[in-house]
Amino acid sequence: xxxxxxxxxxxxxxxxxxxxxxxxxxxxxxxxxxxxxxxxxxxxxxxxxxxxxxxxxxxxxxxxxxxxxxxxxxxxxxx
Amino acid sequence: xxxxxxxxxxxxxxxxxxxxxxxxxxxxxxxxxxxxxxxxxxxxxxxxxxxxxxxxxxxxxxxxxxxxxxxxxxxxxxxxxxx
Amino acid sequence: xxxxxxxxxxxxxxxxxxxxxxxxxxxxxxxxxxxxxxxxxxxxxxxxxxxxxxxxxxxxxxxxxxxxxxxxxxxxxxxxxxxxx
Amino acid sequence: xxxxxxxxxxxxxxxxxxxxxxxxxxxxxxxxxxxxxxxxxxxxxxxxxxxxxxxxxxxxxxxxxxxxxxxxxxxxxxxxxxxxxxxxxxxxxxxxxxxxxxxxxxxxxxxxxxxxxxxxxxxxxxxxxxxxxxxxxxxxxxxxxxxxxxxxxxxxxxxxxxxxx
Numbered sequence: 418x419x420x421x422x423x424x425x426x427x428x429x430x431x432x433x434x435x436x437x438x439x440x441x442x443x444x445x446x447x448x449x450x451x452x453x454x455x456x457x458x459x460x461x462x463x464x465x466x467x468x469x470x471x472x473x474x475x476x477x478x479x480x481x482x483x484x485x486x487x488x489x490x491x492x493x494x495x496x
Numbered sequence: 497x498x499x500x501x502x503x504x505x506x507x508x509x510x511x512x513x514x515x516x517x518x519x520x521x522x523x524x525x526x527x528x529x530x531x532x533x534x535x536x537x538x539x540x541x542x543x544x545x546x547x548x549x550x551x552x553x554x555x556x557x558x559x560x561x562x563x564x565x566x567x568x569x570x571x572x573x574x575x576x577x578x579x
Numbered sequence: 580x581x582x583x584x585x586x587x588x589x590x591x592x593x594x595x596x597x598x599x600x601x602x603x604x605x606x607x608x609x610x611x612x613x614x615x616x617x618x619x620x621x622x623x624x625x626x627x628x629x630x631x632x633x634x635x636x637x638x639x640x641x642x643x644x645x646x647x648x649x650x651x652x653x654x655x656x657x658x659x660x661x662x663x664x
Numbered sequence: 665x666x667x668x669x670x671x672x673x674x675x676x677x678x679x680x681x682x683x684x685x686x687x688x689x690x691x692x693x694x695x696x697x698x699x700x701x702x703x704x705x706x707x708x709x710x711x712x713x714x715x716x717x718x719x720x721x722x723x724x725x726x727x728x729x730x731x732x733x734x735x736x737x738x739x740x741x742x743x744x745x746x747x748x749x750x751x752x753x754x755x756x757x758x759x760x761x762x763x764x765x766x767x768x769x770x771x772x773x774x775x776x777x778x779x780x781x782x783x784x785x786x787x788x789x790x791x792x793x794x795x796x797x798x799x800x801x802x803x804x805x806x807x808x809x810x811x812x813x814x815x816x817x818x819x820x821x822x823x824x825x826x827x828x829x
Contacts, residue, residue: 428539435524445574446532449536449570452523468555472554478566479565483569493573505628511591511592512591518599519598530656534610534652537617537648541594541621544621545624548634549628551629553637556625556637557640564645564648567648571655582795586795586796590799593810596806600810608710609711612727612810616802619735619801622739626746627795627798635747635755636754638739643765646730646766653702653725654703
């Protein structure tokens with residue numbers, strides 16, 4: 418139980434709840450709150466000392482944010 | 497002296513953990529997207545020293561360069577703020 | 580108390596102070612100078628935590644990334660995306 | 665080797681040296697004249713709206729949105745702390761690359777990093793530690809950007825008026 422583990426769990430749970438129930442209920446707020454839980458998962462992986470997993474997760478997380486952004490742009494565009 | 501060094505390191509890491517908690521709470525509480533992204537910057541600043549303290553410096557470099565990239569991606573959805 | 584410990588303590592205290600000032604500032608664009616103070620403090624403590632040659636690169640990468648983020652937020656807030664898009 | 669001054673007094677001396685270094689170089693490269701990018705101009709306007717002076721606001725906006733002499737001083741102190749003079753020159757190169765990424769010419773940051781490298785190295789020969797200069801630079805940027813935007817922007821505008829003559 419090192420500090421990274423506890424901090425990661427707190428961030429993961431808080432970010433997930435905040436992404437499920439965002440206060441102004443927009444897609445953008447859900448996406449930003451999802452970033453909190455992404456950082457919590459990164460700290461959780463850090464507590465197991467997995468360097469390769471951290472690198473891969475960082476890259477894939479940025480890629481998935483880009484895909485979400487494209488989806489939101491297509492959804493909110495005036496048809 | 498060695499114990500003193502470890503103790504100061506631990507106190508500094510507690511401060512950075514507090515930084516991450518402040519950033520996460522602020523990101524959840526704020527309502528404007530720009531203010532949420534600035535608070536996310538506080539969260540990143542609190543998390544990177546934990547990666548450095550483990551000795552994973554290459555991971556820290558990659559993460560510190562990828563985090564602003566995803567912020568810029570999110571900014572593509574935000575319109576301009578109220579002047 | 581060695582110089583490294585004193586410097587690390589100063590950096591950590593200033594980082595927490597800057598975060599509290601960011602939380603209390605009402606104007607959105609005037610939050611960014613406080614965020615800049617925070618990234619100075621974090622970049623300094625990255626170099627102070629582990630004295631290894633690669634940590635210069637880590638501190639510079641963190642600092643440049645944070646500056647780029649502030650720049651993009653300020654440009655988008657001021658009026659439309661800049662030419663980076 | 666033990667110096668007469670205690671650690672925190674030496675940190676304050678280092679803060680004064682770093683403050684003079686980066687303020688003089690930023691004034692020399694005309695940072696308060698105007699915003700370099702759109703975001704810097706917007707930050708200056710908001711600071712003026714909050715009761716500050718416009719030229720000080722431009723300079724604070726430029727410090728926020730591109731690595732200038734203050735960032736050069738900090739990273740050069742980190743480099744000298746870790747690896748001596750070569751570390752400082754490596755930090756200078758990284759600051760130059762960072763300036764290029766942020767759409768800036770990059771003269772202020774590079775010059776500040778080079779002068780700071782030799783200043784910090786010189787002070788480390790007479791009993792100061794480079795770690796104290798890292799903390800000193802953080803305190804120096806705190807006095808400009810983090811205490812009160814109104815008063816620091818007025819101080820910077822006054823210095824800019826003095827430099828303009």
